[in-house]
Amino acid sequence: MTRDLFVATGSAAAEAELVSEYLVRSNLCGVDSHGVIRLMEYVDQIEKGTLHPNVQPKVVSDRGATARLDARFGYGQVSTKVAMELAVSKARQLGTGTVTVTNGNHAGRMAEYPLIAAREDMIGITMVKAYGSIVAPWGARQRLLSTSPLSFAIPAKRNPPVVGDFATSASAEGKVRVRYARGEKIPLGWVLDADGRPSENPGDLYSGGALLTFGQHKGYALNLLMEAAGGALSGAGVLTEFSGLNGVLVQAIDIASFSDVDEFKGRIDYLVERARASSPSEGVDEVLIPGDPEARESALRTRDGIPIEEKTWNAIVRVAAKYGVRTPSS
Amino acid sequence: MTRDLFVATGSAAAEAELVSEYLVRSNLCGVDSHGVIRLMEYVDQIEKGTLHPNVQPKVVSDRGATARLDARFGYGQVSTKVAMELAVSKARQLGTGTVTVTNGNHAGRMAEYPLIAAREDMIGITMVKAYGSIVAPWGARQRLLSTSPLSFAIPAKRNPPVVGDFATSASAEGKVRVRYARGEKIPLGWVLDADGRPSENPGDLYSGGALLTFGQHKGYALNLLMEAAGGALSGAGVLTEFSGLNGVLVQAIDIASFSDVDEFKGRIDYLVERARASSPSEGVDEVLIPGDPEARESALRTRDGIPIEEKTWNAIVRVAAKYGVRTPSS
Numbered sequence: 001m002t003r004d005l006f007v008a009t010g011s012a013a014a015e016a017e018l019v020s021e022y023l024v025r026s027n028l029c030g031v032d033s034h035g036v037i038r039l040m041e042y043v044d045q046i047e048k049g050t051l052h053p054n055v056q057p058k059v060v061s062d063r064g065a066t067a068r069l070d071a072r073f074g075y076g077q078v079s080t081k082v083a084m085e086l087a088v089s090k091a092r093q094l095g096t097g098t099v100t101v102t103n104g105n106h107a108g109r110m111a112e113y114p115l116i117a118a119r120e121d122m123i124g125i126t127m128v129k130a131y132g133s134i135v136a137p138w139g140a141r142q143r144l145l146s147t148s149p150l151s152f153a154i155p156a157k158r159n160p161p162v163v164g165d166f167a168t169s170a171s172a173e174g175k176v177r178v179r180y181a182r183g184e185k186i187p188l189g190w191v192l193d194a195d196g197r198p199s200e201n202p203g204d205l206y207s208g209g210a211l212l213t214f215g216q217h218k219g220y221a222l223n224l225l226m227e228a229a230g231g232a233l234s235g236a237g238v239l240t241e242f243s244g245l246n247g248v249l250v251q252a253i254d255i256a257s258f259s260d261v262d263e264f265k266g267r268i269d270y271l272v273e274r275a276r277a278s279s280p281s282e283g284v285d286e287v288l289i290p291g292d293p294e295a296r297e298s299a300l301r302t303r304d305g306i307p308i309e310e311k312t313w314n315a316i317v318r319v320a321a322k323y324g325v326r327t328p329s330s
Numbered sequence: 331m332t333r334d335l336f337v338a339t340g341s342a343a344a345e346a347e348l349v350s351e352y353l354v355r356s357n358l359c360g361v362d363s364h365g366v367i368r369l370m371e372y373v374d375q376i377e378k379g380t381l382h383p384n385v386q387p388k389v390v391s392d393r394g395a396t397a398r399l400d401a402r403f404g405y406g407q408v409s410t411k412v413a414m415e416l417a418v419s420k421a422r423q424l425g426t427g428t429v430t431v432t433n434g435n436h437a438g439r440m441a442e443y444p445l446i447a448a449r450e451d452m453i454g455i456t457m458v459k460a461y462g463s464i465v466a467p468w469g470a471r472q473r474l475l476s477t478s479p480l481s482f483a484i485p486a487k488r489n490p491p492v493v494g495d496f497a498t499s500a501s502a503e504g505k506v507r508v509r510y511a512r513g514e515k516i517p518l519g520w521v522l523d524a525d526g527r528p529s530e531n532p533g534d535l536y537s538g539g540a541l542l543t544f545g546q547h548k549g550y551a552l553n554l555l556m557e558a559a560g561g562a563l564s565g566a567g568v569l570t571e572f573s574g575l576n577g578v579l580v581q582a583i584d585i586a587s588f589s590d591v592d593e594f595k596g597r598i599d600y601l602v603e604r605a606r607a608s609s610p611s612e613g614v615d616e617v618l619i620p621g622d623p624e625a626r627e628s629a630l631r632t633r634d635g636i637p638i639e640e641k642t643w644n645a646i647v648r649v650a651a652k653y654g655v656r657t658p659s660s
Contacts, residue, residue, distance in 0.1 A: 064424030065395035066587045094394030096428050100588050123558065140608030140617040152551075154558045162558070164551030196611030215545025221482075221494030221620035224601065228453065228484045228492070232597040233588045239604060257396045258430050258563045267562040271554065274569060278470030281526030287470040290551035 001320065001327055002036055008323035009046050010053035011075075019077045019108075026109040027306045030297030033174040034109040037312050041106070042075075043319050051075070051105050057082050060102075065094045068235065069101045076107030076246050080126070084113040087252040088120050095257035100234035101248040106131075111165040111294070114153035117252040118161040121261050125152045129230030129247035133240050135169045136210035138220035141196025143210040144239065147173060148226035153291075155255070157265035159272045163291030168223035169211040176202045176211070331650065331657055332366055338653035339376050340383035341405075349407045349438075356439040357636045360627030363504040364439040367642050371436070372405075373649050381405065381435050387412050390432075395424040398565065399431045406437030406576050410456070414443040417582040418450050425587035430564035431578040436461075441495040441624070444483035447582040448491040451591050455482045459560030459577035463570050465499045466540035468550035471526025473540040474569065477503060478556035483621075485585070487595035489602045493621030498553035499541040506532045506541070 002024060006016035019042075027035030045051035055074030059067055067086055071079030083099040090097025107113070110126050117124025130146040137144055147167040154162040171190040179186050180202035193199040194208030205211065213219035229249040231238040236247030255264045278287045301307075308316075320327045332354060336346035349372075357365030375381035385404030389397055397416055401409035413429040420427025437443070440456050447454025460476040467474055477497040484492040501520040509516050510532035523529040524538030535541065543549035559579040561568040566577030585594045608617045631637075638646075650657045 061587075063587050064426075066425030066584075068588055094424060095396030096394075096426055098426050098583060123563070136611065137605040137608050137617050139610055139614040140605070141611040142608050144604060144608055152555055154555065162551070162554050164548070164555060166548045166551065170545075192611055196609070196614075214548050215500075217620065218494070218496045218544050218549070221492070221496065224492050224605075224620060225482055225484065225494060227601055228598060229583075232594050232601070233453070233583070233585065235589050238597045238601045241600075253428060253559075253563070254396075255563065257391075257393050258398055259565050264562045267568045268558060270571075271557055271562070271568045274474060275467040275470070275554075278467050278472050278474055279526070280469055281466065281471040281522055284469040284526075287467050290547065290554060 001325060002039065004325045005039060005043070005320055005323060006053070008325050009043055012054050015054060015075060015078060018081065019075050022077050022108045022112055024306070025112070025298075027308075028298045028301045029109065029294035030301070031109050031294065033172060035306075036308065036316060038106065038108070040315050040319050043323075045105065057101065059086075065090050065096050065098060067097075067099045069099060071101050071104035071244065073103050073105060073244065076105040076248075077112075079104050080107040080113050080246075080248055080250065081116065083248065083250045084116045084124065084126075084252065087250050088117055088122060091117075091122055091252040091254040091257075092120075096251065096253050098249065098251045100230075101246075101250070102234045102236045103244040104236075104246045104248055106245050107248065109165070110149055110151035111153065111163050111291075113250055114151050115161060115163065118153035118155040120252070121155055121255050121265075123152065123154050123253040123255065125251040125253075126150070127226050127229040127249045129227050129234070129236060129238065129242065130167075131245040134173060134211050135213060135223065136192055138213050138217045141192055141194075141210065145213075145223050145227065147211065148223055148230060150222060150226060154268055155265055156268035156272055157262065158269050159289070160291060160295055162268065162272060162289055163294070165290075166214070168213055168219050168226055170214045170219070171211060173205070173211065176205050180206065331655060332369065334655045335369060335373070335650055335653060336383070338655050339373055342384050345384060345405060345408060348411065349405050352407050352438045352442055354636075355442070355628075357638075358628045358631045359439065359624035360631070361439050361624065363502060365636075366638065366646060368436065368438070370645050370649050373653075375435065387431065395420050395426050395428060397427075397429045399429060401431050401434035401574065403433050403435060403574065406435040406578075407442075409434050410437040410443050410576075410578055410580065411446065413578065414446045414454065414456075414580045414582065417580050418447055418452060421447075421452055421582040421584040421587075422450075426581065426583050428579065428581045430560075431576075431580070432564045432566040433574040434566075434576045434578055436575045437578065439495070440479055440481035441483065441493050441621075443580055444481050444495075445491060445493065448483035448485040450582070451485055451585050451595075453482065453484050453583040453585065455581040455583075456480070457556050457559040457579045459557050459564070459566060459568065459572065461575040464503055464541050465543060465553065466522055468543050468547045471522055471524075471540065475543075475553050475557065477541065478553055478560060480552060480556060484598055485595055486598040486602055487592065488599050489619070490621060490625055492598065492602060492619055493624070495620075496544070498543055498549050498556055500544045500549070501541060503535070503541065506535050510536065
């Protein structure tokens with residue numbers, strides 16, 4: 001159905017399949033904020049002319065282990081996947097590949113792209129300058145930066161890849177919104193109120209407040225690296241002066257260029273298994289590996305189905321009806 | 331005097347000058363934990379035969395944009411500098427350069443190396459798997475991981491480079507030690523006690539406790555990336571099964587390969603100047619840029635001198651006397 005909607009709004013079959021697959025997999029992993037809830041947004045952008053279906057990224061320059069792509073306002077999923085595939089092919093030749101993407105739209109759950117590299121026995125990394133000004137520099141009271149995420153995947157032999165995938169803000173905006181809707185408090189350290197005071201009230205974010213960076217000054221420094229790599233290096237631009245919705249840098253590092261691949265992956269297994277075997281701290285059930293929560297949720301939801309709240313479902317049904325696409329309930 | 335001591339313990343003039351310069355500059359920046367306090371440790375390692383003066387790193391393999399170095403237990407300052415210079419020269423040719431170092435000793439303040447790249451209009455990054463098992467995986471109560479640091483430098487035009495340089499633990503061990511010696515409390519979130527409970531008592535770290543990762547699960551994920559890049563990829567090894575004191579990956583990304591250099595650096599200026607101009611949050615004097623605290627301390631100490639506590643000074647005098655090196659007070 002998701003795929004049919006993309007076809008109905010102008011995508012060829014392969015593009016519809018890809019975008020659909022990434023959105024649904026995001027829901028499967030429990031990352032609902034990057035799942036089918038985005039359908040309405042994408043259709044809206046297509047209608048406004050800011051998102052162009054069936055547009056392939058263009059290689060603007062290609063030099064040694066690097067290249068620059070112009071996504072030409074096509075689907076971020078398409079341009080970021082092409083970018084990582086190009087990085088992988090450069091890495092196979094030269095040991096590493098680094099590719100930037102400008103004029104890109106929302107690319108969904110970023111972990112998809114480092115995982116492309118991990119499947120090829122490479123370490124994959126993405127640095128993204130995200131849209132929106134909602135995060136305060138460390139020590140500041142005003143919004144200026146974005147929730148710009150860092151993502152990476154490291155392949156193992158017996159274990160699934162180690163997957164880091166996180167915003168450089170202390171919390172995703174979506175999590176604050178959910179607590180706000182439910183009338184719940186948020187932990188101190190997520191949000192400042194309009195007067196620059198730490199707040200437990202999620203509503204303060206929506207009345208002049210700001211998100212904090214994660215890990216205080218360290219997350220702040222990483223956020224600036226995302227601005228520099230995803231924003232300035234890609235040519236997309238920094239802060240609010242930037243084009244598209246995502247400025248992206250992807251990188252693939254070929255393990256074989258540095259180490260025996262089996263030895264490397266065995267070492268990651270050892271690392272992962274030792275960490276997993278640690279005694280949990282007070283109040284914790286078991287020690288997890290980055291990527292575990294998504295993998296477990298995915299197993300559960302593959303079995304039990306993806307829960308979608310009524311409001312989102314109704315919106316999907318409405319937009320599907322508009323494009324003459326049948327939904328399971330219609 | 332520092333330089334004379336290195337010469338007396340076997341270094342040629344250039345090596346003595348380099349190691350000495352980096353240690354003293356670390357003190358100038360206020361990073362005393364990586365300054366001349368290390369002299370005794372280095373001399374001790376030379377005496378034990380685990381640190382070899384005058385040993386240049388050997389290129390083990392060289393492929394495209396990548397290379398592997400074996401530091402052969404020479405000074406970490408020497409091998410890491412050579413690694414970054416090689417990465418820079420590869421980046422000039424191919425857009426990026428990525429070089430690992432195994433069998434390396436302590437390399438001092440890591441920011442020195444990304445700054446080599448930044449001076450060449452490149453983004454410099456270092457990922458280090460550090461010695462020692464003192465950090466608990468997120469959710470665990472036991473020590474397993476190291477304080478493995480990430481460091482990077484981004485050049486600007488009118489402003490000094492943006493410099494991120496931090497351990498992936500919530501605090502450096504040295505800071506906990508200082509509070510312990512002074513009988514002060516530490517903030518919650520730095521340390522777990524032996525029973526896996528959050529603790530404000532720095533002494534708990536020294537009776538079976540562990541450091542926490544910074545930024546909870548996000549710093550944990552980054553710590554594993556340091557193990558993978560600095561440890562497994564370099565061939566040094568992960569966790570406690572590793573050779574040398576530092577496993578290192580350095581990377582240089584040539585800005586010119588992606589963007590007009592002036593435009594890029596102008597954008598970093600804009601980013602930095604907008605962040606600096608933000609209104610501070612409650613209790614904060616001014617909004618800083620990563621790298622500012624070190625730059626300011628350096629200006630102060632260049633004027634006023636470097637304060638060294640008596641205990642450290644006496645230890646330096648003793649080791650200098652042993653090697654017949656004159657100290658200012660002798």
